[in-house]
Amino acid sequence: MRVHIRNTTILTMNKEEAPFLGDIVIHNDRIEHIIHKDQQTIDPIILEQINHDDVQVIDGTDMVTMPGLINAHQHTPMNLLKGFSDDLKLMDWLEKKMFPAEAQMTPEDIYWGSQLSMAEMIRSGTTTFADMYMHMNQIAQAVEEVGMRASLTRGLVFHDDDQGARIREAIELVEQWHGQADGRITTMFGPHAPYTCPPDSLLEVIELAKQYQLPIHIHLAETKEEVITMRERYEQTPTQYLYELGLFEQLHVMLAHSVHLTKRDIQYLTGMRGGVIHNPVSNLKLGCGIAPVTEMMKQGITVGLGTDGAGSATTLDMFQEIKAATWLQKLDYGDPTVLPAYQSLQMATIESAKLLAIDHETGTLEVGKKADMILIDLLQPHLQPVHHIVSLLAYSANGADVDITIVNGQILMRQRQLITIDEQEVIRQGNIRAQRIVNGI
Numbered sequence: 001m002r003v004h005i006r007n008t009t010i011l012t013m014n015k016e017e018a019p020f021l022g023d024i025v026i027h028n029d030r031i032e033h034i035i036h037k038d039q040q041t042i043d044p045i046i047l048e049q050i051n052h053d054d055v056q057v058i059d060g061t062d063m064v065t066m067p068g069l070i071n072a073h074q075h076t077p078m079n080l081l082k083g084f085s086d087d088l089k090l091m092d093w094l095e096k097k098m099f100p101a102e103a104q105m106t107p108e109d110i111y112w113g114s115q116l117s118m119a120e121m122i123r124s125g126t127t128t129f130a131d132m133y134m135h136m137n138q139i140a141q142a143v144e145e146v147g148m149r150a151s152l153t154r155g156l157v158f159h160d161d162d163q164g165a166r167i168r169e170a171i172e173l174v175e176q177w178h179g180q181a182d183g184r185i186t187t188m189f190g191p192h193a194p195y196t197c198p199p200d201s202l203l204e205v206i207e208l209a210k211q212y213q214l215p216i217h218i219h220l221a222e223t224k225e226e227v228i229t230m231r232e233r234y235e236q237t238p239t240q241y242l243y244e245l246g247l248f249e250q251l252h253v254m255l256a257h258s259v260h261l262t263k264r265d266i267q268y269l270t271g272m273r274g275g276v277i278h279n280p281v282s283n284l285k286l287g288c289g290i291a292p293v294t295e296m297m298k299q300g301i302t303v304g305l306g307t308d309g310a311g312s313a314t315t316l317d318m319f320q321e322i323k324a325a326t327w328l329q330k331l332d333y334g335d336p337t338v339l340p341a342y343q344s345l346q347m348a349t350i351e352s353a354k355l356l357a358i359d360h361e362t363g364t365l366e367v368g369k370k371a372d373m374i375l376i377d378l379l380q381p382h383l384q385p386v387h388h389i390v391s392l393l394a395y396s397a398n399g400a401d402v403d404i405t406i407v408n409g410q411i412l413m414r415q416r417q418l419i420t421i422d423e424q425e426v427i428r429q430g431n432i433r434a435q436r437i438v439n440g441i
């Protein structure tokens, strides 16, 4: 099966290549050809392929085709908890509101909550996400059905004596789902945060990650309070705590937030495999602070982008994160030249792909890579005139401008109609379940 996207503006996000007019041919799950319009003659073999009957043609006129966005830190079922509890400090919000609500969630709630989240992500141009939650079988099943790409992690909070059971669930997720759904699902280990994971539990997870040769996904240094707690408990910063336990030695690690880092903390991260997931909107809303993104990048640390769960991020629109990421750094430095538009788009595409250890498959448009891409409709007042495509995408576009979303060669949304999700049923289920969960607290 082939898809032929014709006459579109292509932004590959590959090695700072400028946008150009052309065609893209997808064959099954991969990009087969990227054809520049100014190419004088098209190879007769390509012509033969694209003139065939079973080719689905998409007219890309007045659209930009770019790599799908990669949300590197999410808690998908938290869509059910969006707007139920706002304007609280992180620890009050988590311990008094989120953890009790999550204790009410059934596996079916997780399945429908995750589909609701995926509907919002596909609509706003996200093709891949990293998730940390519980009842991960239900999320994996939803990913398999919906067609997105995902890196799944059983979140491990060690605040009761069920440590063994939780670790077994984490292993089951890895053994059952890693590489499944035509390779769209990968897995990681997910100790929740330094303050919820005592040293013995973290050492156990580190051993598992080494044994299975898989990455680790963890929250780090999100608030000043976390730094104070870790100082009181261990006389260490949260980053130093992970460093001393050996987390950064050989493993590929994804560190969500990483707002409160000292100069020495940044040195601990320099040279690490993996990197940091910046969550600027969640950090703004919870009043956490501004992560030292520019400084980390200067030290060669990979920095990708994520929303965090909809409970704190309020929307899953990665275009909002792109704007927040670049504008917060400009504000922090009092300098508009810091973190320019192209770099902020890289954070949401190839840099996030590197964090998920899937940059050989996605994150840029390149022949041979997986066909994960979005088409953005430029023919709208807020996206005209087109002086500079990259600026428009970073500073003026939003998720609702995405017209077509393609993952692994499969069209998941066309003309803003979701194809693999029964949107009305997902909204209905989401409402009933969200109401029951909050009534139960």
Ligand SMILES: CSC[C@H]1O[C@@H](n2cnc3c(O)ncnc32)[C@H](O)[C@@H]1O
Residues within 6 Å of the ligand: 075, 094, 098, 099, 102, 132, 133, 134, 154, 155, 156, 157, 192, 193, 219, 222, 282, 308, 309, 312
């Ligand atoms: C045990 S699964 C993951 C766990 O993380 C919680 N969570 C959601 N947002 C945040 C955040 O900003 N910092 C720390 N933890 C967060 C979520 O409620 C789940 O319980």
Ligand SMILES: [Zn+2]
Residues within 6 Å of the ligand: 073, 074, 075, 219, 256, 308, 309
């Ligand atoms: Zn989180």
